[in-house]
Amino acid sequence: MSFxxxxxxxxxxxxxxxRILDIQNLKTYFHTQEGVIRAVDGVYLSVRRRKALGIVGExxxxxxITSLSVLQVIPSPGRIVDGRVLFYPEAExxxxxDLAQLKRHGRELRRIRGKDISxxxxxxxxxxxxxxxVGNQIIEALRLHEPHSKRRARELAVEMLxxxxxxxxxxxxxxxTFELSGGMxxxxxxxxxxxxxxxxxxxxxxxxxxxxxxxxxxxDLIRSxxxxxxxxxxxxxxxxxxxxxxxxxIVVMYLGKVVESGSLHDIFDRASHPYTVALQRSIPRFxxxxxxxxxxxxxxxxxxxxPQGCExxxxxxxxxxRCFQDKPAMAEVGDRHSAKCFLFTDEVESAPxxxxxxx
Amino acid sequence: xxxxxRQPMLELINLRKYFxxxxxxxxxxxxxxxxxxxxxxxxxxGETFGLVGExxxxxxTLIKNxxxxxxxxSGQILFTDAGGQTHDIARADRERIEAIRxxxxxxxxxxxxxxxPRMTVQDIIGEPLLVNEGKGRRASRARVAELMELVGLNxxxxxxxxxxxxxxxxxxxxxxxxxxxxxxxxxxxxxxxALDVSVQAQILNLFMRLQRELNLSYIFISHxxxxxxxxxxxxxxxxxxxxxxxxETERLYVSPKHPYTEALLSAVPYPHPDVKKKxxxxxxxxxxxxxxxxxxxxxxxxxxxxxxxxxxxxSLEEVTESQQHWSACxxxxxxxxxxxxxxxxxxGS
Ligand SMILES: Nc1ncnc2c1ncn2[C@@H]1O[C@H](COP(=O)(O)OP(=O)(O)OP(=O)(O)O)[C@@H](O)[C@H]1O
Ligand SMILES: Nc1ncnc2c1ncn2[C@@H]1O[C@H](COP(=O)(O)OP(=O)(O)OP(=O)(O)O)[C@@H](O)[C@H]1O
Ligand SMILES: [Mg+2]
Ligand SMILES: [Mg+2]
Numbered sequence: 001m002s003f004x005x006x007x008x009x010x011x012x013x014x015x016x017x018x019r020i021l022d023i024q025n026l027k028t029y030f031h032t033q034e035g036v037i038r039a040v041d042g043v044y045l046s047v048r049r050r051k052a053l054g055i056v057g058e059x060x061x062x063x064x065i066t067s068l069s070v071l072q073v074i075p076s077p078g079r080i081v082d083g084r085v086l087f088y089p090e091a092e093x094x095x096x097x098d099l100a101q102l103k104r105h106g107r108e109l110r111r112i113r114g115k116d117i118s119x120x121x122x123x124x125x126x127x128x129x130x131x132x133x134v135g136n137q138i139i140e141a142l143r144l145h146e147p148h149s150k151r152r153a154r155e156l157a158v159e160m161l162x163x164x165x166x167x168x169x170x171x172x173x174x175x176x177t178f179e180l181s182g183g184m185x186x187x188x189x190x191x192x193x194x195x196x197x198x199x200x201x202x203x204x205x206x207x208x209x210x211x212x213x214x215x216x217x218x219x220d221l222i223r224s225x226x227x228x229x230x231x232x233x234x235x236x237x238x239x240x241x242x243x244x245x246x247x248x249x250i251v252v253m254y255l256g257k258v259v260e261s262g263s264l265h266d267i268f269d270r271a272s273h274p275y276t277v278a279l280q281r282s283i284p285r286f287x288x289x290x291x292x293x294x295x296x297x298x299x300x301x302x303x304x305x306x307p308q309g310c311e312x313x314x315x316x317x318x319x320x321x322r323c324f325q326d327k328p329a330m331a332e333v334g335d336r337h338s339a340k341c342f343l344f345t346d347e348v349e350s351a352p353x354x355x356x357x358x359x
Numbered sequence: 360x361x362x363x364x365r366q367p368m369l370e371l372i373n374l375r376k377y378f379x380x381x382x383x384x385x386x387x388x389x390x391x392x393x394x395x396x397x398x399x400x401x402x403x404x405g406e407t408f409g410l411v412g413e414x415x416x417x418x419x420t421l422i423k424n425x426x427x428x429x430x431x432x433s434g435q436i437l438f439t440d441a442g443g444q445t446h447d448i449a450r451a452d453r454e455r456i457e458a459i460r461x462x463x464x465x466x467x468x469x470x471x472x473x474x475x476p477r478m479t480v481q482d483i484i485g486e487p488l489l490v491n492e493g494k495g496r497r498a499s500r501a502r503v504a505e506l507m508e509l510v511g512l513n514x515x516x517x518x519x520x521x522x523x524x525x526x527x528x529x530x531x532x533x534x535x536x537x538x539x540x541x542x543x544x545x546x547x548x549x550x551x552x553a554l555d556v557s558v559q560a561q562i563l564n565l566f567m568r569l570q571r572e573l574n575l576s577y578i579f580i581s582h583x584x585x586x587x588x589x590x591x592x593x594x595x596x597x598x599x600x601x602x603x604x605x606x607e608t609e610r611l612y613v614s615p616k617h618p619y620t621e622a623l624l625s626a627v628p629y630p631h632p633d634v635k636k637k638x639x640x641x642x643x644x645x646x647x648x649x650x651x652x653x654x655x656x657x658x659x660x661x662x663x664x665x666x667x668x669x670x671x672x673x674s675l676e677e678v679t680e681s682q683q684h685w686s687a688c689x690x691x692x693x694x695x696x697x698x699x700x701x702x703x704x705x706x707g708s
Contacts, residue, residue: 034523059526059555123472167415167647179378182468182549183414183582208552209468211413211582212626213641238555239583241628264632282560283630284589289608290567293560293589300525 019088020200020232021047021070022096026083028062028069035304039065039078041256044330047200047249049088050226052233054243054264056279057253060300063236064122066253067202070234071113072104089116089199115145118198120189120206122236127189128177134161134188135173141192160191163221165214182209190218197229204236219246240283244268252276255300255311258330262337272339274318310342318343366439367401368576369425369544374398374434374449376420380649393648394420396600397434399675402544405570407577409591409608411584411623413645416597418580422546424449425578426465427456438463441543461491464537466530468549473533474521480507480532481517487539506535510565527558534565544576551586563590584627588612596620599646599656602675606684613698616678616686618661621696655689663694 023045030037040062047053055063068074070085086096089112102109113119121127129137138157142148148156154173161169164187177185186209193201201222207215219242225231235246243250243264250267252260252275260273271277278296298315307313313323323342331345332338340349375398377391395417402408410418423429425436427448436448440462448459467473474483484506485499494502504514510531521529530550537545547566551559567590569575581587587594588608595605596619604617615621622639629636641660652659658668667689675687688694 057555059553059558165645167645168650171647171649181415181419187414205553209414209549209582211411211416211623212584212628213622214414214645215582215628216626216638216640238559239628240556240630244630244632244634245628268632279555279557280630282557284560284563284585289589292564292567295560295564296557299528302523304523 018049019046020049021088021234022084022086023066023070024084024086026066026069026085026100027081028065028074028078029081030078032077037303038256038306039303040069041306042083043253043256043258045251045258045261047232047234049232050230051248052226052235052246054247054250055234055236055253056238056240056243056250057259058279058296058300059238060303061253062256063253064204067119067204067234067236070099070202071117071119072099072102072109073113073119087112087117087200111145114141114198115196116198117200117202118193118196120193120201120203122204127192128185130176130178133174133176134180138173138188138192138195142195145196156195157191160195161188164188164191164194165217166191183211183214186210187214187218194221194225197225198231200232200234201225202234202236205238206235207237207239207242215242222246240280252279255306257311257340259312259341260339262334266334266337270334270337272333272337272344273312273341274316274343275312276339278317310340365403367437368404368439369402370399370435370437371401371425372399372435372437374421374424374436375432376417376424376429377432390649393600393651395424395431396648398597398600398602400595400602400605402576402578404543404576405574406593407570407579407591409587409594410578410580410597411582411587411594412597413599414582415599415645415648417600417648418597419548421597422465422548422578422580425546426460426463427451428465438544461540462542463544463546464540464542466533466537466545466547466550468552474529476521479518479520480512480524483521483532484517484536484539487536491540502539503535506538509538509569510535511561525558526554527561530554530558530562531565534562534569538569538573541573542575544578546578546580548580549582550579552582559586566590584612584623596623599648599651601656601687602685603657603687604685605675606681610681610684613700614680615696615698616680616684616691616694617657617688618663618694618696619657621698622662624699625697655687663690665690 023043026040026043028040030039043066057063069080080100083100085099087099088094088096135157139153142153142156158169158173161172166172166184166187190206207218237243247264249263251258254275260276271280281294284293296315309324309326310328313319327349328340328342329345329347329349330338330340333344374395376395377393379388380390380392381387382389398421412418424431431449434449437445438448438459439445446459481503484503488494488499503517507514512531551562554562579590591608594608594611595602598619604620615624622641625636625639639662646656654669654671655673658664673687673689675685678684678686678691
């Protein structure tokens, strides 16, 4: 009995501490002339070491801004206004670095960026320069962090381009990005992100422009780096097929907040939040050609206004009266599985004033 | 020809587009990237033709030739307009292309960078009307409002800027703009790849509804094979500049006749963790249109390769089993390839 209990405690500690990244109450806002856009509005999530976390959710719900906030590469006028981004580079026993506290253009953050944590941007053309060849950009990324000779760096760049499925890498290394097809640019970007062997890879829609056979190859590469080099992954994609193949844990976001989180199986087999359920129903399936697809009624509200009650209430098939008045708290619906919905709790989300006091 | 033979609205005949590769200080022409290398197909009114294939196989290049944004190296692009007149876009002059462009519009993958952030929605959707018909803001307002309604946008929002819209709404803006001049043919290059599944469902429904209401024809490019099968009447699979298989959509997916199609179908990730599909893993990396092997371009990666494949180029031919099903494989008739049905069964779900 006591053995069981201590094993249980050990397991819990393992879950609690075996994290590489722990985001707490992150808020990233855009102050614009027309008003404040609460792109990320109190996000909690963590990435377990050597595991992959998937982030899914409707376009505009804040997935990219969450991932860009980790390294503070948010487009202006975006700014982190609250919260913590705790990074545990080596082990559980380490003191974490709060990335949100580091200076945006400071040395510390620059050292982490690309080496410890690397980012695959959603839009390859934003991240790639049109005036340098693909190879020069990868070589530069490499030499920024490690003292390789030019020749060695070039070899490594060619090797990496080959691994991400770029044909004839020793020729392509000298091409400019505008000479590449959409999918090849995306692969060049992935090569650049992986070449320094990061501890944490943040990949935002890394394979949307890539066909399925090459996609399978890249996903295999990421998986093998996870086991061989202890890499952890934060993966953003709206392809639930890719999610099903790649990740261990999932968070579902809606309007700047996490509305459900759990293991891969929790979300696929025991989806709890009505939004998660609706999301799964809208995937096209084979053999139903030409028929209308199920959609979630209504649209995401415009970014300047936020509903008083639950963010999803307007569009929710299960909405009750109180959903329009109060915001539900995150409630446990299973072991490490939680959902933010009044179907599972009576509690309301803690008032914004109190959350602000945390810091 | 008898009367009941339908006349295609678009017919590509042996289309080629090569990009020169230049090297060194004098930019010597050393080779060609054969991005599109002898593509032929027809498209009929009111039809959706899906186009899938490896990244870099020439899909975007192909449709850019159709809108006249790129000039083909050789071949014909015959387009029949509403008046029944047929034009060869491949040989048309600038002026003619401008005229044909009203009938043929393109929709891009990226609803973010394809809209000018400094223009209001009204000006974005109204721009083709201004450029082509000289209609200013006031003259085009009613039409813009009508177009917004047509694609499911609230016309009250016409003074907003694009950044105030979500990805799906921005894609609707792009579609409304493409519809401004009453086109007959829309070329959609991955129009839903940047969208999440729920918004993707809305946009696909919109495409299907507009097709019914306006009798539009589509060429629809997507990496998502589930999306292509959902929306297309016929589909084609491309591999380094060539169409390697084309058929009515269901046939193509259920009984593929080219090994590359089988590999593609097997690699589609299934949206449930318990379904592990048996993937056909291809040897080697992606093909390079600059360095094509002799014989069948797919043979170095083909799991069913035979001696003949490395010497003889397979042309696209109708398979014996069914009509209107074409494959560019020497062994199309004898191989028994797995279609989607069997792939998912073997997953045991
Ligand atoms: N540069 C910007 N200026 C103003 N608002 C912005 C900017 N970038 C993003 N936003 C806002 O932040 C919110 C979240 O955007 P984000 O890009 O994180 O969405 P996303 O979940 O990644 O969507 P998608 O699936 O379409 O990529 C959106 O409502 C958007 O309007
Ligand atoms: N301007 C150019 N100069 C040289 N080569 C080019 C140019 N544009 C495209 N290519 C090459 O032509 C080939 C076909 O490119 P294309 O963009 O048509 O591919 P695609 O099928 O649309 O790929 P993706 O699915 O990745 O978008 C590629 O090898 C690409 O590198
Ligand atoms: Mg995004
Ligand atoms: Mg393309």
